[in-house]
Amino acid sequence: xxxxxxxxxxxxxxxxxxxxxxxxxxNGIGRRKQLxxxxxLIWEGEDSLLVANVIDGILKLxxxxxxxxxxxxxxxxxxxxxxxxFGETSAYSVTALTEAKVCIFSRSDFDRFAQEHPxxxxxxxxxxxxxxxxxRNWMLLLARKSAEEKVATFLLDMSARLVEPGCEAPQxxxxxxxxxxxxxxxxGDILGLTIETVSRQMTRLKRDGMIDLPTRRRVKIIDRFALxxxxx
Amino acid sequence: xxxxxxxxxxxxxxxxxxxxxxxxxxNGIGRRKQLxxxxxLIWEGEDSLLVANVIDGILKLxxxxxxxxxxxxxxxxxxxxxxxxFGETSAYSVTALTEAKVCIFSRSDFDRFAQEHPxxxxxxxxxxxxxxxxxRNWMLLLARKSAEEKVATFLLDMSARLVEPGCEAPQxxxxxxxxxxxxxxxxGDILGLTIETVSRQMTRLKRDGMIDLPTRRRVKIIDRFALxxxxx
DNA sequence: CGCCGATTTGATCGTGGTCAACAATAGTGG
DNA sequence: CCACTATTGTTGACCACGATCAAATCGGCG
Numbered sequence: 001x002x003x004x005x006x007x008x009x010x011x012x013x014x015x016x017x018x019x020x021x022x023x024x025x026x027n028g029i030g031r032r033k034q035l036x037x038x039x040x041l042i043w044e045g046e047d048s049l050l051v052a053n054v055i056d057g058i059l060k061l062x063x064x065x066x067x068x069x070x071x072x073x074x075x076x077x078x079x080x081x082x083x084x085x086f087g088e089t090s091a092y093s094v095t096a097l098t099e100a101k102v103c104i105f106s107r108s109d110f111d112r113f114a115q116e117h118p119x120x121x122x123x124x125x126x127x128x129x130x131x132x133x134x135x136r137n138w139m140l141l142l143a144r145k146s147a148e149e150k151v152a153t154f155l156l157d158m159s160a161r162l163v164e165p166g167c168e169a170p171q172x173x174x175x176x177x178x179x180x181x182x183x184x185x186x187x188g189d190i191l192g193l194t195i196e197t198v199s200r201q202m203t204r205l206k207r208d209g210m211i212d213l214p215t216r217r218r219v220k221i222i223d224r225f226a227l228x229x230x231x232x
Numbered sequence: 233x234x235x236x237x238x239x240x241x242x243x244x245x246x247x248x249x250x251x252x253x254x255x256x257x258x259n260g261i262g263r264r265k266q267l268x269x270x271x272x273l274i275w276e277g278e279d280s281l282l283v284a285n286v287i288d289g290i291l292k293l294x295x296x297x298x299x300x301x302x303x304x305x306x307x308x309x310x311x312x313x314x315x316x317x318f319g320e321t322s323a324y325s326v327t328a329l330t331e332a333k334v335c336i337f338s339r340s341d342f343d344r345f346a347q348e349h350p351x352x353x354x355x356x357x358x359x360x361x362x363x364x365x366x367x368r369n370w371m372l373l374l375a376r377k378s379a380e381e382k383v384a385t386f387l388l389d390m391s392a393r394l395v396e397p398g399c400e401a402p403q404x405x406x407x408x409x410x411x412x413x414x415x416x417x418x419x420g421d422i423l424g425l426t427i428e429t430v431s432r433q434m435t436r437l438k439r440d441g442m443i444d445l446p447t448r449r450r451v452k453i454i455d456r457f458a459l460x461x462x463x464x
Numbered sequence: 465c466g467c468c469g470a471t472t473t474g475a476t477c478g479t480g481g482t483c484a485a486c487a488a489t490a491g492t493g494g
Numbered sequence: 495c496c497a498c499t500a501t502t503g504t505t506g507a508c509c510a511c512g513a514t515c516a517a518a519t520c521g522g523c524g
Contacts, residue, residue: 467523471521
């Protein structure tokens with residue numbers, strides 16, 4: 001009896017490429033790990049020792065300059081894959097933002113297993129290509145958008161991403177109200193802004209009637225059309 | 233007799249994963265295409281109809297906002313792979329920056345061929361992972377570095393990337409003097425800066441004795457150590 | 465209630481954008 | 495080879511956006 005039988009992301013993670021026997025074999029080389037908010041999993045620049053599937057929770061990928069400026073270069077959600085297979089070192093750090101459950105593998109074990117299972121590699125390739133598309137799109141935001149556009153884009157992105165799988169979405173797969181899984185500081189780290197600028201733009205969007213902020217973490221989209229317009 | 237026999241990047245492109253018979257088969261579904269500077273190959277948002285290997289020349293990948301702001305989200309060199317396999321649409325445009333020669337495949341043909349050749353997919357996966365690492369690193373630059381740091385980083389990156397394959401490098405694989413394949417406008421599009429700011433920072437680096445600018449396109453690195461320091 | 469971290473708000477400053485003029489280079493044709 | 499033009503790059507003046515520094519306010523928790 002393997003963990004995988006009851007795994008919440010069994011059919012959404014890359015494991016979906018495998019049949020039951022293969023999943024059983026993969027299960028043999030993996031183990032579960034529970035993370036608390038702030039717990040690090042992988043360090044930038046260190047040897048790439050492990051890879052993992054996210055079962056539950058949200059984690060951030062970060063890059064830092066020598067003098068300590070941090071930039072969040074990616075955020076991963078349940079069923080996403082983390083780590084750097086087929087490479088010596090990891091180009092970024094991975095840290096839990098919420099309580100999180102991950103299914104980790106030693107990189108060498110995983111590399112070997114993947115090479116023997118083309119369907120798994122195929123799934124991983126598709127995911128990596130999608131992630132690259134998303135990342136490149138985010139570059140446009142970082143390099144060219146104003147603070148206002150960045151925050152509007154971010155909120156729309158969140159409303160699309162925070163939809164629980166299996167939960168019927170009220171409107172075309174996007175939520176109208178949700179709790180942000182990020183602090184203002186983290187939002188700043190994602191958008192390349194300071195905490196003060198994020199705060200100011202949020203209150204501005206509220207003042208202009210596009211959103212409401214019932215609590216610090218909660219966001220309600222009032223005028224999605226205007227917000228999309230603002231996002232540029 | 234296939235084109236591939238005399239292909240300059242036969243052993244560096246993803247084709248290196250294939251034996252001669254397989255390359256012959258791949259050759260059957262591909263064809264060469266010559267591009268002039270400015271020629272487009274793929275459009276952002278359009279159906280992903282083709283993928284390609286770069287044989288010679290340099291091409292840019294770009295994203296645009298609705299109101300026309302452009303950001304270069306990637307630059308590809310000989311032996312690099314372009315296009316979006318296994319996806320319906322392309323998230324970015326591809327345009328030649330120099331005269332270029334590419335080996336193009338219909339996406340559906342390539343997808344089918346790739347699925348039947350795991351070694352090719354493996355090579356493509358490794359490349360995509362490397363590209364993702366590079367792209368994420370660039371996000372840090374776009375979001376957090378000052379104009380001065382951006383330009384210094386860019387010049388160092390160029391000095392490392394413009395090394396001709398097979399040519400012995402004077403110093404550890406990095407050139408001390410080279411011609412930029414980009415206009416000031418394009419450098420701005422890569423760094424998320426305006427043309428004026430790029431120009432100002434270049435003259436500043438020259439004034440400070442870190443580089444020399446013999447012609448508009450040529451750069452000579454005088455004090456690499458200081459430049460690395462500046463790059464942050 | 466009092467404490468502490470997170471967030472908001474305010475005042476000020478500096479970097480890089482914008483607009484404009486000018487210089488240098490490449491390209492064209494007599 | 496030299497005008498003449500078009501393109502590309504440089505420089506200057508000014509301004510706005512977002513960063514920085516500082517203070518006030520909110521919210522959670524003992």
